[in-house]
Amino acid sequence: MFQMTKLAAATLLAAAMSVTAASAQTVLRSSDTHPDGYPTVEAVKYFGQLIEERTAGRYKVEVYHSAQLGQEADTIEQVRSGVIDLNRVSMGPWNGLVPETQVPSLPYVFRSPEHMRGVMLGDIGAEIAKGFEQHGVVVLTYYDGGSRSFYTSKKPIETPADLAGMKLRVMQSDIFVDMVAALGGTATPMPYGEVYSAIQTGVVDGAENNFPSYDTAGHFEVAKNYSLDEHLIVPEVFVMSKAAWDKLTPEDQAIFKQAAIDSSAKQFELWDAQVAASRAKVEAAGSVINTPDKQPFIDAMKPVYDKYVTDPKLQDLVARIQAAS
Numbered sequence: 589m590f591q592m593t594k595l596a597a598a599t600l601l602a603a604a605m606s607v608t609a610a611s612a613q614t615v616l617r618s619s620d621t622h623p624d625g626y627p628t629v630e631a632v633k634y635f636g637q638l639i640e641e642r643t644a645g646r647y648k649v650e651v652y653h654s655a656q657l658g659q660e661a662d663t664i665e666q667v668r669s670g671v672i673d674l675n676r677v678s679m680g681p682w683n684g685l686v687p688e689t690q691v692p693s694l695p696y697v698f699r700s701p702e703h704m705r706g707v708m709l710g711d712i713g714a715e716i717a718k719g720f721e722q723h724g725v726v727v728l729t730y731y732d733g734g735s736r737s738f739y740t741s742k743k744p745i746e747t748p749a750d751l752a753g754m755k756l757r758v759m760q761s762d763i764f765v766d767m768v769a770a771l772g773g774t775a776t777p778m779p780y781g782e783v784y785s786a787i788q789t790g791v792v793d794g795a796e797n798n799f800p801s802y803d804t805a806g807h808f809e810v811a812k813n814y815s816l817d818e819h820l821i822v823p824e825v826f827v828m829s830k831a832a833w834d835k836l837t838p839e840d841q842a843i844f845k846q847a848a849i850d851s852s853a854k855q856f857e858l859w860d861a862q863v864a865a866s867r868a869k870v871e872a873a874g875s876v877i878n879t880p881d882k883q884p885f886i887d888a889m890k891p892v893y894d895k896y897v898t899d900p901k902l903q904d905l906v907a908r909i910q911a912a913s
């Protein structure tokens with residue numbers, strides 16, 4: 589880790605020196621927890637290419653993948669304070685800060701990833717984006733994070749009753765803790781980078797995620813039972829620090845916004861291919877995928893909605909999402 593940090597520091601210094609040399613180019617630093625080649629990493633690189641082209645090289649993006657700049661909760665603080673300019677993270681870790689983000693983080697609120705894409709790239713997504721601004725960031729666009737299901741090291745989950753006595757890792761948000769509790773299990777929130785060893789050493793019995801994360805983080809090696817209950821479809825969010833955004837001219841802001849939207853189209857394509865490839869890979873490696881009846885999982889979520897959807901504004905958002913085609 590120390591080595592990585594030193595490496596990142598050296599790269600940053602080199603980047604800073606090249607700014608002075610070329611003097612006209614601003615290098616924007618972006619963080620991602622995923623490895624190089626992952627659809628979100630590639631989408632942000634594509635965004636970088638587009639803005640470089642469309643501003644005649646005045647702006648350039650460097651993507652620090654593989655959590656080189658830290659775990660998501662830390663990088664959220666970095667982008668809010670302007671230490672880094674860009675960040676691609678899940679919506680989940682924003683739940684404590686931006687109340688509107690709780691809505692697209694609710695279990696079974698979206699019918700499918702396609703439903704989520706339409707909602708988030710439309711008016712509702714724009715409304716949710718407004719909630720970020722008072723916290724120091726501007727939402728550039730949303731990406732697809734697929735649907736998340738439970739995976740376990742010992743016993744597979746076929747019905748909610750199977751969660752009894754199980755400890756499962758969730759992202760750092762109270763909604764997900766309550767979601768697991770409503771199903772009868774115990775949730776342990778922890779950073780993504782700690783999940784592999786937590787499963788391996790038996791600190792938790794499993795976790796939950798989409799196929800690409802289950803694959804690329806290696807979790808399939810230590811938790812072979814994947815139960816396709818698809819309880820969450822949490823969007824990914826690509827944000828810019830407000831400090832950096834405010835330095836752009838209105839023309840450049842429009843270029844950035846359009847490039848971000850174009851990068852979503854690219855990410856959706858890459859995402860679909862990655863889901864299929866990751867699923868095939870983990871199956872070939874011996875993961876057993878079962879498809880439980882989702883209805884008992886859906887029915888168990890009522891207490892989560894009763895607890896989190898009390899504000900009329902959030903109630904209205906939930907109703908509009910459910911009504912959206």
Ligand code: GTR
Nearest residue numbers: 677678733759780797798801
């Ligand atoms: C992934 C998501 C990451 C991170 C991770 C997690 O699906 O892309 O941003 O939130 O899940 O479970 O922490």
